[in-house]
Amino acid sequence: xxxxxxxxxxxxxxxxxxxxDLEDFDENEQLGLPGEYPFTRGVQPxxxxxxxxxxxxxxxxxxxxxxxxxxxxxxxxxxxGLSVAFDLPTQIGYDSDHALSEGEVGKVGVAIDSLKDMxxxxxxxxxxxVSTSMTINAxxxxxxxxxxAVAEKQGVSSDQLRGTIQNDILxxxxxxxxxIFPVEPSMRLITNIFEYCSKEVPQWNTISISGxxxxxxxxxxxQEVAFTLADGMAYVEAAIEAGLEVxxxx
Numbered sequence: 144x145x146x147x148x149x150x151x152x153x154x155x156x157x158x159x160x161x162x163x164d165l166e167d168f169d170e171n172e173q174l175g176l177p178g179e180y181p182f183t184r185g186v187q188p189x190x191x192x193x194x195x196x197x198x199x200x201x202x203x204x205x206x207x208x209x210x211x212x213x214x215x216x217x218x219x220x221x222x223x224g225l226s227v228a229f230d231l232p233t234q235i236g237y238d239s240d241h242a243l244s245e246g247e248v249g250k251v252g253v254a255i256d257s258l259k260d261m262x263x264x265x266x267x268x269x270x271x272x273v274s275t276s277m278t279i280n281a282x283x284x285x286x287x288x289x290x291x292a293v294a295e296k297q298g299v300s301s302d303q304l305r306g307t308i309q310n311d312i313l314x315x316x317x318x319x320x321x322x323i324f325p326v327e328p329s330m331r332l333i334t335n336i337f338e339y340c341s342k343e344v345p346q347w348n349t350i351s352i353s354g355x356x357x358x359x360x361x362x363x364x365x366q367e368v369a370f371t372l373a374d375g376m377a378y379v380e381a382a383i384e385a386g387l388e389v390x391x392x393x
Contacts (some may be wrong), residue, residue, distance in 0.1 A: 158192065166248060195223070197274055203228030203253035207263040210253040214268060224306075225268070226276040228252035229286070234321045236282045252278075261289040262296065271299040275306035276351075281323040283310040284332050291344065309349035310336060313374040314353050318360035333378060334385040341387070350378060 148156040159177065162168050175181055178188030187194055200217055202225075203210045214225055230252040233243035238256045239248045248254050255261055270293065281285045287308050291301050312329045315322040322329060333350070340347045354371035362370065 148192070158189070159393050197224040198222050199224035199226040199274075199276060201226040201228055201278070204251075205228075205249040205253065207253060207255065207260045211264055211266055211268075213283070214264075218268070218273070218377060224274040224276065227264075227278065229261055229277070229279055230254045233286075234279065234281065236323050237283075243364055255286065255289070258292055261286075261293050263292050265290075269295055269299070270294040271303045273305075275304075276308075277306070278309050280312050280315050281321055282330070283308045284336055285339075287336065287344075287347075301344045302346070304344055305346045308336070310350045311353050311374065313377060314356050314370070317370060317374075318356040330377075330381045331385075334382050334387060338385070338387055352378070385386050 150156060154327055157164075162171050170176065176188075177184040177190060178186065184190075199222055202213050202217065204213070210227075217225075228251065230249055232239060232241065232248045233252065233255045235318060237244045239254045240256075253264065255264065270290075275290065277283070277290070290306075292303065294301065294304055302379050310333060311327075312322060316326065324332070337349050340349045352371055352375050354367045357370045358364065358367040
């Protein structure tokens with residue numbers, strides 16, 4: 144990596160700042176250290192200096208075969224993770240041959256109708272060597288289950304899997320509209336995923352709370368942040384009500 148790190152104004156950036164750098168400031172009480180709870184300063188002790196960010200291009204289109212070719216190409220070019228885009232019918236739980244899917248199959252994402260499609264999508268891609276982000280909400284539990292099944296067929300146990308599902312159903316009611324079930328059953332599915340993954344898929348990020356959809360639906364920047372934080376609080380409250388340890392999915 145670089146010998147020196149500087150800002151856009153060429154000011155040097157030290158590896159770590161502590162109370163020695165600021166008067167009347169106790170980082171243990173007011174901030175915490177990098178790599179330690181509550182992770183205010185990042186999840187890795189040295190962050191980008193010791194570990195590159197995962198590089199993944201959001202991709203997915205047409206059939207599973209075509210998207211698989213794209214993923215392999217991206218990995219060959221140096222991409223270090225995958226980010227799966229699903230088509231609209233998949234996002235709202237319709238098969239490609241459903242009447243309401245007409246004209247939308249394979250657009251803005253890949254069409255996944257079955258476990259076989261998922262196997263084709265990741266054919267030749269060892270799932271213990273990549274992390275995979277899946278932008279899916281209402282049917283997140285189904286797509287994650289398929290991903291785990293594909294990994295098992297490859298001989299990869301679920302505790303080796305790394306990745307993320309968006310799983311942020313509340314912003315679907317606020318902004319995009321790709322929800323399937325009423326709010327309460329949907330929140331139950333979310334917390335079920337939290338609980339299952341905390342035990343069986345411990346390296347998996349079980350939610351990625353999204354704000355930009357809210358902004359694109361017409362909110363102001365302040366409203367975007369406010370709704371996003373409110374959604375996050377609602378998920379934590381739902382998890383607590385379901386008897387989960389909050390730090391098990393944080």
